[in-house]
Amino acid sequence: MGIEITEDHPAPDCVRLRISGDINIHTSPELRERLKPLLSDEYKEIRIALDDVRFIDSSGIATLVEGLQWSRSSGGRFVLSGLANTVRDVFVLAKLDTVFDIEDNAAA
Protein backbone atom coordinates (compact mmCIF):
# COMPACT_ATOMS: atom_id res chain seq x y z
CA MET A 1 0.00 0.00 0.00
CA GLY A 2 1.40 3.36 -1.03
CA ILE A 3 0.36 6.90 -0.40
CA GLU A 4 -1.33 9.41 -2.63
CA ILE A 5 -0.09 12.96 -2.64
CA THR A 6 -1.83 15.81 -4.38
CA GLU A 7 -0.63 19.39 -4.58
CA ASP A 8 -2.51 22.63 -4.88
CA HIS A 9 -1.93 26.31 -4.21
CA PRO A 10 -4.49 27.99 -1.92
CA ALA A 11 -2.63 31.29 -2.39
CA PRO A 12 0.14 32.50 -4.74
CA ASP A 13 2.90 31.99 -2.17
CA CYS A 14 1.34 29.00 -0.45
CA VAL A 15 1.51 25.34 -1.43
CA ARG A 16 -0.44 22.48 0.11
CA LEU A 17 0.21 18.75 -0.02
CA ARG A 18 -2.74 16.49 0.71
CA ILE A 19 -1.62 13.04 1.77
CA SER A 20 -3.67 9.87 1.81
CA GLY A 21 -2.43 6.58 3.27
CA ASP A 22 0.01 5.33 5.91
CA ILE A 23 3.36 7.12 6.19
CA ASN A 24 6.04 4.61 7.06
CA ILE A 25 9.50 3.46 6.02
CA HIS A 26 8.15 2.39 2.62
CA THR A 27 6.14 5.50 1.80
CA SER A 28 8.05 8.33 3.50
CA PRO A 29 10.65 8.51 0.68
CA GLU A 30 7.82 9.44 -1.70
CA LEU A 31 6.65 12.16 0.67
CA ARG A 32 10.21 13.44 1.02
CA GLU A 33 10.59 13.48 -2.76
CA ARG A 34 7.48 15.66 -3.09
CA LEU A 35 8.29 17.89 -0.14
CA LYS A 36 11.96 18.56 -0.76
CA PRO A 37 11.54 20.75 -3.91
CA LEU A 38 9.05 22.92 -2.04
CA LEU A 39 11.56 23.83 0.66
CA SER A 40 12.81 26.91 -1.13
CA ASP A 41 12.32 30.65 -1.13
CA GLU A 42 9.47 30.33 -3.59
CA TYR A 43 6.87 29.81 -0.86
CA LYS A 44 6.08 31.60 2.36
CA GLU A 45 3.78 28.89 3.56
CA ILE A 46 3.76 25.12 3.14
CA ARG A 47 0.72 23.22 4.36
CA ILE A 48 0.53 19.47 4.88
CA ALA A 49 -3.01 18.09 5.07
CA LEU A 50 -3.04 14.78 6.92
CA ASP A 51 -6.82 14.23 7.07
CA ASP A 52 -6.55 10.88 5.29
CA VAL A 53 -3.54 9.58 7.22
CA ARG A 54 -4.16 7.14 10.06
CA PHE A 55 -0.61 6.00 10.72
CA ILE A 56 2.73 7.75 10.77
CA ASP A 57 6.04 6.47 12.10
CA SER A 58 9.40 8.07 12.82
CA SER A 59 10.40 8.03 9.17
CA GLY A 60 7.39 10.20 8.39
CA ILE A 61 8.05 12.44 11.36
CA ALA A 62 11.66 12.83 10.22
CA THR A 63 10.50 13.93 6.79
CA LEU A 64 8.22 16.54 8.31
CA VAL A 65 11.02 17.75 10.60
CA GLU A 66 12.83 18.79 7.43
CA GLY A 67 9.90 21.10 6.73
CA LEU A 68 10.10 22.41 10.26
CA GLN A 69 13.78 23.18 9.77
CA TRP A 70 12.97 24.98 6.52
CA SER A 71 10.45 27.07 8.43
CA ARG A 72 13.01 28.01 11.05
CA SER A 73 15.68 28.93 8.55
CA SER A 74 13.49 30.75 6.02
CA GLY A 75 10.94 32.35 8.30
CA GLY A 76 8.12 30.70 6.39
CA ARG A 77 5.20 28.77 7.89
CA PHE A 78 5.12 25.00 7.86
CA VAL A 79 1.65 23.91 8.94
CA LEU A 80 0.21 20.47 9.64
CA SER A 81 -3.54 20.01 9.64
CA GLY A 82 -6.24 17.39 9.97
CA LEU A 83 -4.34 15.10 12.32
CA ALA A 84 -6.20 11.97 13.38
CA ASN A 85 -5.97 11.08 17.07
CA THR A 86 -3.54 8.28 16.31
CA VAL A 87 -1.30 10.58 14.28
CA ARG A 88 -1.37 13.36 16.85
CA ASP A 89 -0.48 10.84 19.55
CA VAL A 90 2.75 9.97 17.73
CA PHE A 91 3.71 13.66 17.73
CA VAL A 92 2.99 13.68 21.48
CA LEU A 93 5.17 10.61 22.05
CA ALA A 94 7.94 12.30 20.07
CA LYS A 95 7.41 15.50 22.10
CA LEU A 96 6.89 17.39 18.86
CA ASP A 97 3.23 18.29 19.25
CA THR A 98 4.15 21.70 20.63
CA VAL A 99 7.06 22.21 18.26
CA PHE A 100 5.14 21.90 15.00
CA ASP A 101 2.51 24.39 13.88
CA ILE A 102 -0.53 22.08 14.04
CA GLU A 103 -4.07 23.02 13.06
CA ASP A 104 -6.96 20.74 13.89
CA ASN A 105 -9.51 21.68 11.29
CA ALA A 106 -9.63 20.22 7.82
CA ALA A 107 -9.73 23.59 6.11
CA ALA A 108 -5.98 23.76 5.70
Place this chain on the structure above:
Amino acid sequence: VHVLQSIVEVLGARVGLDEIATNRLALAVDELYANIAKHGYHGKPGPVEFEAHIHRESGGIAQLHFEFRDHAPAIKDKEILNGRDINDVAPGGLGMHLICSVMDEVQHEALPDGNRWHLVANIKTEALYEHGH
Protein backbone atom coordinates in the same frame (compact mmCIF):
# COMPACT_ATOMS: atom_id res chain seq x y z
CA VAL B 1 4.59 -3.71 7.57
CA HIS B 2 0.85 -3.82 7.04
CA VAL B 3 0.78 -7.51 7.95
CA LEU B 4 2.51 -6.73 11.23
CA GLN B 5 0.10 -3.89 11.91
CA SER B 6 -2.85 -6.17 11.25
CA ILE B 7 -1.52 -8.76 13.71
CA VAL B 8 -1.09 -6.10 16.37
CA GLU B 9 -4.58 -4.76 15.73
CA VAL B 10 -6.06 -8.22 16.18
CA LEU B 11 -4.20 -8.77 19.46
CA GLY B 12 -5.09 -5.28 20.64
CA ALA B 13 -8.75 -5.95 19.99
CA ARG B 14 -8.55 -9.25 21.88
CA VAL B 15 -7.35 -7.51 25.04
CA GLY B 16 -9.76 -4.62 24.63
CA LEU B 17 -7.29 -1.86 23.77
CA ASP B 18 -8.61 1.38 22.34
CA GLU B 19 -7.48 2.88 19.04
CA ILE B 20 -4.68 4.98 20.54
CA ALA B 21 -3.20 2.16 22.62
CA THR B 22 -3.36 -0.26 19.72
CA ASN B 23 -1.73 2.26 17.43
CA ARG B 24 1.10 2.75 19.93
CA LEU B 25 1.86 -0.97 19.87
CA ALA B 26 1.63 -1.02 16.08
CA LEU B 27 4.05 1.92 16.05
CA ALA B 28 6.58 0.09 18.24
CA VAL B 29 6.41 -3.01 16.05
CA ASP B 30 6.70 -0.89 12.90
CA GLU B 31 9.70 0.98 14.29
CA LEU B 32 11.57 -2.15 15.25
CA TYR B 33 10.92 -3.72 11.87
CA ALA B 34 12.09 -0.51 10.19
CA ASN B 35 15.26 -0.45 12.30
CA ILE B 36 16.09 -4.01 11.31
CA ALA B 37 15.45 -3.27 7.63
CA LYS B 38 17.37 0.01 7.63
CA HIS B 39 20.25 -0.59 10.03
CA GLY B 40 20.47 -4.39 10.07
CA TYR B 41 20.00 -5.16 6.40
CA HIS B 42 20.84 -1.64 5.12
CA GLY B 43 17.73 -1.58 2.97
CA LYS B 44 18.43 -4.88 1.25
CA PRO B 45 16.08 -7.86 1.49
CA GLY B 46 16.62 -10.14 4.46
CA PRO B 47 14.67 -12.61 6.56
CA VAL B 48 12.80 -11.39 9.61
CA GLU B 49 10.82 -13.79 11.75
CA PHE B 50 8.01 -12.32 13.81
CA GLU B 51 5.99 -13.88 16.59
CA ALA B 52 3.29 -12.34 18.73
CA HIS B 53 1.22 -13.72 21.55
CA ILE B 54 -0.86 -12.81 24.55
CA HIS B 55 0.18 -14.05 27.95
CA ARG B 56 -2.54 -13.86 30.52
CA GLU B 57 -1.56 -12.98 34.06
CA SER B 58 -3.76 -13.01 37.14
CA GLY B 59 -5.64 -9.93 38.31
CA GLY B 60 -6.79 -8.72 34.91
CA ILE B 61 -3.25 -8.20 33.67
CA ALA B 62 -2.15 -9.41 30.28
CA GLN B 63 1.16 -9.18 28.54
CA LEU B 64 1.52 -8.76 24.82
CA HIS B 65 4.77 -10.25 23.59
CA PHE B 66 6.34 -9.42 20.24
CA GLU B 67 9.49 -11.17 19.17
CA PHE B 68 11.64 -10.43 16.14
CA ARG B 69 14.49 -12.58 14.94
CA ASP B 70 16.78 -11.29 12.21
CA HIS B 71 19.88 -12.65 10.54
CA ALA B 72 21.63 -9.33 10.14
CA PRO B 73 25.03 -8.69 11.77
CA ALA B 74 24.70 -8.91 15.54
CA ILE B 75 24.54 -5.55 17.31
CA LYS B 76 27.32 -5.27 19.86
CA ASP B 77 27.06 -1.57 20.64
CA LYS B 78 24.24 -1.26 23.17
CA GLU B 79 24.37 2.55 22.88
CA ILE B 80 22.41 2.49 19.67
CA LEU B 81 19.56 0.81 21.50
CA ASN B 82 19.00 3.94 23.57
CA GLY B 83 18.04 6.24 20.70
CA ARG B 84 18.96 9.89 20.58
CA ASP B 85 18.08 12.67 22.97
CA ILE B 86 14.38 13.32 22.46
CA ASN B 87 14.89 17.03 23.05
CA ASP B 88 16.95 17.38 19.89
CA VAL B 89 14.66 18.32 17.03
CA ALA B 90 16.40 16.45 14.24
CA PRO B 91 15.19 14.42 11.28
CA GLY B 92 16.32 10.95 12.48
CA GLY B 93 16.91 8.71 15.46
CA LEU B 94 13.42 8.75 16.92
CA GLY B 95 12.60 5.09 16.40
CA MET B 96 14.20 3.53 19.49
CA HIS B 97 12.88 6.35 21.66
CA LEU B 98 9.34 5.66 20.46
CA ILE B 99 9.72 1.92 21.02
CA CYS B 100 11.00 2.40 24.57
CA SER B 101 8.32 4.96 25.41
CA VAL B 102 5.56 2.59 24.33
CA MET B 103 6.75 -0.81 25.55
CA ASP B 104 7.27 -1.90 29.15
CA GLU B 105 10.20 -4.13 28.25
CA VAL B 106 12.61 -3.94 25.33
CA GLN B 107 15.17 -6.72 25.24
CA HIS B 108 17.88 -7.36 22.70
CA GLU B 109 20.04 -10.43 22.39
CA ALA B 110 23.02 -10.60 20.07
CA LEU B 111 23.22 -14.07 18.53
CA PRO B 112 26.03 -15.71 16.55
CA ASP B 113 23.96 -15.29 13.40
CA GLY B 114 21.78 -12.29 14.07
CA ASN B 115 19.66 -10.62 16.70
CA ARG B 116 16.63 -11.44 18.77
CA TRP B 117 14.34 -8.64 19.93
CA HIS B 118 11.68 -9.07 22.54
CA LEU B 119 9.07 -6.40 23.25
CA VAL B 120 6.57 -6.68 26.09
CA ALA B 121 3.56 -4.50 26.84
CA ASN B 122 1.72 -4.92 30.13
CA ILE B 123 -2.02 -4.48 29.67
CA LYS B 124 -4.51 -4.04 32.46
CA THR B 125 -7.89 -4.96 31.10
CA GLU B 126 -11.25 -6.35 32.07
CA ALA B 127 -12.03 -7.43 28.56
CA LEU B 128 -9.28 -9.99 28.27
CA TYR B 129 -10.12 -13.03 26.28
CA GLU B 130 -8.56 -16.38 26.98
CA HIS B 131 -4.90 -17.02 26.19
CA GLY B 132 -4.30 -17.11 22.47
CA HIS B 133 -1.80 -16.59 19.69
